[in-house]
Amino acid sequence: MPRWYMLLAQCLGCAVIEDTWHYFLHRALHHKRIYKYIHKVHHEFLSPFGMQAEYAHPLETLILGAGFFIGIMVFCNHVILLWAWVTVRLLETIDVHSGYDIPLNPLHLVPFYAGARFHDFHHMNFIGNYASTFTWWDKLFNTDSQYNSYRTKVKTQEAKKTK
Template sequence: MKHPLFIKKQVKQEIQLGSAAVFWMSFPTVAVFYLEIKGHSKLHDMYQGSLGLSGVLLSIVGFLLFTDTCIYWIHRCMHHKAIYKYLHKQHHKFKIPTPFASHAFHPVDGFLQSLPYHLYPFIFPLSKMVYLSLFVFVNIWTISIHDGDYRIPGILIHIVNGAAHHVDHHLYFNYNYGQYFTLWDRLGGSYHYPSALMGKGPHDDIQKLE
């Protein structure tokens, strides 16, 4: 909160925007869930799965890779000049995000970026319990990459898109669009090694000022 780019009453604004977004996003989300419980998806009970533990693990990996790929391209499209100012700009108002910024989106922007989570079980078989667990996980992950804690095990720095990577996305705009991994940023030419891990991050700026 000491950083020059941390805006006045930012947390209050993040909470207000996030609360409104979650409210409006809940309507299309419930509609999709309704289709799922009515049997229009490929969700199944755990005991109906025929692949056992290996099948569960494979579905988790598939879910993460599928959603990471889709979200990368949806997120990148949100930065197109024809769309950005109408939708995604609200989220980028927060250059130094807090965990409350994790859901502070325009409702349409937020739902579009959550759409891959809903699409996956309509395309691929998935256990209901695994789906629920992953849905909780992705919300926790979204909070974690906005939490300002830039520590990440060294071996994972070039693989996992953590808070250190994502704060650079907020600061420098055209980098690190990924959700969990850095794969698509590398393939798409948008990867940026975290400034916070080079002694040039927000905490370092504060130390210099002090």
């Protein structure tokens, strides 16, 4: 049985690997030549909800789902890791598709965690915010610029209302 801190570290490693895979392939699925054939199915819902996260074209499920297994192949030395990673990944996926930015969400303690607000913008705008869990790839490639502009505008409007 792996120690709890090793299990946590391996789940984090799986998350980093899956997030990297997801960012680049999700971004590719938004390319104008293939978007309407594959990824558009997932975007039929403009306001995501938890279980809708798994609603996708079968090819998208294979393409993006493969990233889930890469970390398992790299780190897996115990069936407990497999179950822990499945649980963590499903909870995270449902969280970002929940449509709710839950206050005191413990996942917001994870550095660079994207969360529901970040992913909701992706479903509203279709451009940018391609990462599944973390925000660093979007920051690095500036694919979160429209989101950042939108958040600045929203915060400005909220500040005006409170005055």
